[in-house]
Amino acid sequence: MMAAKILSYIVLSAMAVFLVSAFDPSPLQDFCVAVNDSRIGVFVNGKFCKDPNLTTADDFYFTGLNIPRNTSNPIGSVATLITADTYHGLNTLGIAFARVDFAPNGLNPPHTHPRASEILTVLEGTLYAGFVTSNPDNRLITKVLYPGDAFVFPLGLIHFQLNIGNTSAVAFAAFSSQNPGRIDIANAVFGSTPPLSNDVLTKAFQVDEDVIRDLQSQF
Ligand SMILES: *[C@@H]1O[C@H](CO)[C@@H](O)[C@H](O)[C@H]1NC(C)=O
Ligand SMILES: *[C@@H]1O[C@H](CO)[C@@H](O)[C@H](O)[C@H]1NC(C)=O
Ligand SMILES: *[C@@H]1O[C@H](CO)[C@@H](O)[C@H](O)[C@H]1NC(C)=O
Numbered sequence: 001m002m003a004a005k006i007l008s009y010i011v012l013s014a015m016a017v018f019l020v021s022a023f024d025p026s027p028l029q030d031f032c033v034a035v036n037d038s039r040i041g042v043f044v045n046g047k048f049c050k051d052p053n054l055t056t057a058d059d060f061y062f063t064g065l066n067i068p069r070n071t072s073n074p075i076g077s078v079a080t081l082i083t084a085d086t087y088h089g090l091n092t093l094g095i096a097f098a099r100v101d102f103a104p105n106g107l108n109p110p111h112t113h114p115r116a117s118e119i120l121t122v123l124e125g126t127l128y129a130g131f132v133t134s135n136p137d138n139r140l141i142t143k144v145l146y147p148g149d150a151f152v153f154p155l156g157l158i159h160f161q162l163n164i165g166n167t168s169a170v171a172f173a174a175f176s177s178q179n180p181g182r183i184d185i186a187n188a189v190f191g192s193t194p195p196l197s198n199d200v201l202t203k204a205f206q207v208d209e210d211v212i213r214d215l216q217s218q219f
């Protein structure tokens, strides 16, 4: 009886570890172009995959990355993300991609990708980019990037890019997950739904309620 209990506990723990695994699974096949209907696909590795015989070049093709995006927004930057959700050929491959446009002084604000490291390459303009290491040192590591320069942002760390040039800037970024995720620090902390309570925020930031209310009103 006791042995059976222990065994079921071990099995449940193993399942929990499997379920919370944050990394993309290995593909197990050349590719698995995602489809949403089991009747037109085969079930492999946890997803419905398009029948490989019906796969075409268009499943692996994306166009329009040369088109400048509209950066008229309060932060002056916009990221156009290509993930497996929008681009089914990326499914199970463990990668994603983005174009990031910056107006002069535009900022890609401090954020993290909970599931991906990122490598960013500057195509046009001048970016001041950096990330902060985890506790306890919280070291800020930055670099000014010019066209042709690349910079790596390690998995999960808070990072940003600011356009410090006089022209608009363009960068491309590659991610080590088909679904990197994104948490904007300011929006998550001051713009959550419902809002984090003042008791939490005043103590966390060691400021008055007025300051917290002011910050919350921005998001
Ligand atoms: C399923 O995929 C097809 C082909 O990509 C698309 O036309 C259709 O809208 C999708 N349906 C749903 C419910 O997502
Ligand atoms: C795909 O094509 C190959 C070669 O023609 C064939 O052997 C295989 O059965 C086909 N697979 C499916 C799922 O139809
Ligand atoms: C860019 O976006 C702003 C704000 O949404 C809009 O007013 C403007 O017309 C857009 N510009 C272009 C060229 O689409």
Ligand SMILES: *[C@@H]1O[C@H](CO)[C@@H](O)[C@H](O)[C@H]1NC(C)=O
Binding pocket: 126, 164, 165, 166
């Ligand atoms: C931006 O323009 C100012 C004034 O024309 C100039 O001094 C500065 O060097 C320029 N900065 C860059 C990064 O080109």
